[in-house]
Amino acid sequence: MLLAAPLSAGPAFAQLADLKIMAPAAPGGGWDQTARSMQQAMVASGAARSVQVTNVAGAGGTIGIAQFVTGSKGDPNQLMVTGYVMVGAILTNKAPVTLDQVTPIARLTEETEAIAVPVNSPLKTMADLAAAIKANPGKVTWAGGSAGGVDHIAAALIAQAAGADPAKINYIPFSGGGEALAAVLGGKVTAGISGYGEFESQVKAGKLRLLAVTAGERIAGVDTPTLTEAGIPLKITNWRAVVAPPGLTPEQRKTLVDTVEKMAKSPAWQEVLKQKGWDDALLTGDAFADFLKQENVRTTEILKSVGLVKP
Structure with missing residues (x-):
């Protein structure tokens, strides 16, 4: 009877769905590590019943996002890891598929x-x-x-x-x-x-x-100066996030936001952050959607100023 109760309840059952997470990069990098860490933490926290990770590498994630948007439209059991890298790659590659076409779910980390x-x-x-x-x-x-x-x-x-x-x-x-x-x-x-x-x-x-x-402060326990301390007045950090496909209902989006939030607040995820040296930067839903728009504007200006995107 204890197992039957959550299976009969709508929202709780949705949180125990079988999820698929795309890492739009080769194994070994930050997106792949994020996806596989989410896989472990989601199952350990009970946020999802099972999680499958796939890799689609190439062109800063622009190959992956194109496949994700066209192949997963309307699927509420799909997520894709993204981040600052993809914002810049979309601009420099003049990619036809952009982050405007996905459903923002949550920013997870900064590094x-x-x-x-x-x-x-x-x-x-x-x-x-x-x-x-x-x-x-x-x-x-x-x-x-x-x-x-x-x-x-x-x-x-x-x-x-x-x-x-x-x-x-x-x-x-x-x-x-x-x-x-x-x-x-x-x-x-x-x-x-x-x-x-x-x-x-x-x-x-x-x-x-x-x-x-490149952070504003030294990493605790690591005897390495910041760029500013080394005479280069610059601070830049990398953020990583998850998005869902286009075409979801408000209810489906909320379920995914709730599922990711449950994982992000779990002891299993906090342990991941500690082990990886990632900073908790949880931002969900509409606030994350606004952040994405601001990052696109800011990154466009930076890339133009350094000659990576033509004015």
């Missing part, structure tokens, strides 16, 4: 970016890297996420702050964090830029050296 070099790199400090960029921005190679995403924007803004032309940076985009990390570890690039969590294990293993983090 500081980090700049890392191989441990044997001659660049010991952020000042060393800034000097190299100023001397010849094209000679400094960067590994990071998709073109136009937060990694690319941060690299361009760093170059600008260092006194170089941001349009001349040599940025090499990768579709997954794992591939970018391999390029940095292999010494194939000058520096890597990504979420701190994607570098953390290799930093602790003594294979990478962090030069700076």
